[in-house]
Amino acid sequence: MSKVHHSIAFAFVFLVSSCSGMEKTNTTSYQEDISNIQPQAWPSQQSPLTVNREHEKKIAALLNAMTVEEKVGQIIQADINSVTPNEVREYYLGAVLNGGNSAPENNNRASAEKWLALADKFWLASTDKSDGRVGIPLLWGSDAVHGHNNIVGATIFPHNIGLGAANDPLLMAKIGKVTATEMRVTGLDWTFAPTLAVARNSRWGRTYESFSEDPAIVASYAEPLVSGIQGKVNTDQFLNSHHIISTAKHFIGDGGTLNGQDQGDNVDDQITMRDVHGAGYPPAIQAGVQVIMASFNSWHGIKMHGHKTMLTDVLVDQMGFDGFVVGDWNGHGQVEGCTNVSCANAFNAGLDMFMAPDSWKQLYQNTLEQVKSGEITLARLDQAVARILRVKLRAGLFDAGLPSSRPLAGNYKLLGSESHRAVAREAVRKSLVLLKNNRQLIPLSPNQRILVAGTAADNIGQASGGWTLSWQGTGNANSDFPNGQSILAAIKEAVTDSQGTVDYHPEGEFEVRPDVAIVVFGEQPYAEFQGDRPHVDFTDNTGLEVLKKFKALNIPTVSIFISGRPLWVNPEINASDAFIAAWLPGSEGGGIADVIMRNEQEKIEHDFVGRLSFSWPKSADQEVLNAEGADYDPLFALGYGLSVTDNVNVEQLNETQVATLSDYHISNFLLSGAAVSPWRLVLSDAKGRSQYLQGTSSSAGGNISVESADYLAQEDSIIVNWLGQGRFLIEGEPVDLERQSNGDMAIQIDYRVLSANLQRASIKLGCENQCKSPLDVTKTLQEKAGDGWQQGFIKLSCFADIGADMKNIKVPFELEVIGSASIQLNKIKVVANQGQASCQL
Ligand code: BGC
Ligand code: BGC
16 A cells, blocks of 8 residues: 555646746746845855966966867867767867766676776877877766766765764765775776755755755865865875865755755755855865866756856855866756757856767857857856866876876776775764664674565665666666675674574565564665655555564564655654664675674674764655754654664654655656556547547547557557557656756667558657657668567657757657557656667667
8 A cells, every 4th residue: 555645636736846837937036036146145265275387387388279179179078978089089078977877888887997998098089199289188077976886896885865974074084085096996087076965855866965954064074075085185195196086066056946856946045055055165165176066956047057156256256166167967958048069158157167978069069169259258268278277287187197007097906995895884884873772672682583674685786876887776786796795695794603593585484483573675776856756755665564574473673774865654663673774875784784783792893873964754745854944843853863772762653644745757657558647548540539548449530549468467568559640649747857858868668569561650759749850760660560579768858859848748658650550568668878779769
């Protein structure tokens, strides 16, 4: 039984807020607010770095020698899946990145050797000085947001939400250092971390990337992390060969958008923006952070990527930031008047480097023209290039040589090395928050019969969450973490020298009655907007069912809850004797065993020191729950957390479910041959439209009919038959898929062509009649006829390119056929593009 009350009225509210003009409702306050931003009200600081005359001389000489083409190339960053080393050379690109799904040879599991080899290739291309070119070494940026998390075998640290609970700034410095070291091993020089978001609404899918709802915790972490990654400013450690460049992100207001919508609008006032969302930036700048990433979100309707007051007047002039501002993934394309391939506005507002993953080539051409036409002045171009060169000089890039020749490079045994893993294990230990420990059940004796249950117990991928090997963190097996240890493996290890035993059964079945059961369960991995939720109810009941089974048998239970945010789990807490918020601990399950178990001599080696850095909700609609709020009424307050010595009994909690916004499915449209509510299947021909519900039915004019059919299970697919011209549509209330099409997402279609005598077949998305041209799939369907089941992927951005209004998608899928055809469908959904999608089916 689902805990969510599906209410049409609430669903409607959520829809309205999520799909339409929320960001545009405020034209007047927008004007007021902009004129109200007083840069002098922001912290007045100076860069901790003094002018380096040598560097400035070199910058001047380079600017003098560079052509306009070379300068424009310098301000553009392309994604390694969309650019070749040769193109880096040809277009003089200043930087590349690997997005969450991008990797050498398009393989997320590529070996560390491959990463380093590719770094060499890009570096060689960028430094080529033939034809009189200047040859400036490029930067390679990567989201090493919880360790060097794109690399198989690297140490995976807890995500920031767990680190916030550890409340240990010194530990942050160690984590930064380890991450920098492992990046250096693979030849990369720049991480897009730390995230300094102060998440204020737990509906936000990136809540776990935030250390805390409390700006003080975020502020206290900024300096140690940046210093750990870059080395302490004004010492000989700073940006030396054992450190890398750090990025503070996302500037500014990412954690405070309306409804927690990723990339949404922040409508806070200036004081809140400064003191809450901005809290981490002054200390990061004081630590000498070299890059700041502009945020996707807007502030009172103005996208940060085009926000001159904030990017220039506040950040640079007032707060003394003297590195460069990088954009986020095509974030410039969301600025008013811009597209992914053209945006002088953002550049003129203070964005120094465009992150233009797949759009770089046309952006390069357009930016070049804008410089030539004067829309972008040479002075502004020189300013941005100078900032980028300055960072490169500070990082020693001009003298560093081939990536593989640098210190630490190729030292693969450092990836996931024992000492690195020890730091991660310490971080896990310190990040765990003990929410309940009735009758002081924890720490457990290793000298007893322990049953471990729950599907998350032996799943390092789930424990690591998003941004782990793949963007969404999905599809990872334990074998992808050769140096990691699952929670189950760690518990087993903890009893090896004792009299006890550990059995594992995911559903909690057993032959011999255990003395105690440990149930590990929680959220599945997600990243960015894919993690946005309508409420903070934990709706997956599989853990609860296992817990209840033990409860009924009077077996004491310990819950280990894996999650990227605080969630309403009162029923689960009630069914547990002890309950631990473990967040997203990463690859070192040992940190969990360290605190839940006594040692062989029954001694306590480690106590729980984690304290909530996010308030824990009392009901599922408490998504905005921040300590200083007016009606603050949490279940567990900010700072809460038990020690094993605390003799506190958590009484039975209220399990009454409150009405919450229902989950409107914007990722799943057709599953197992059935429309996912509230989507409808519609058959349409010249005579009219009708809805398909089940069984067999046809359109008004009979040109198209649908019948249910078996694929892997009974009636888990439908067969759509055409005779003449007809449209098969999936329809609902308009949803906003703009973020999905900006991120690298695709429509997945699981289908089989039984026959296809076509004149024409085309797929459309959402555009009613305004699409310039729908995607023609005639040839594909003809070719696949009789070929069995296919999995097709079409990039969402292809539909945007042909004019679909991605903000208002009423029809996420339409297949129009002229001719006769028979096509079986099992699944139509939105997924992250893992490199398979194109603009063809
Ligand atoms: C995210 C950033 C990330 C970038 C590169 C964006 O979508 O918002 O946090 O650094 O992609 O992967
Ligand atoms: C990339 C991420 C990026 C996201 C943008 C994904 O395809 O892998 O790095 O953050 O798109 O939303």
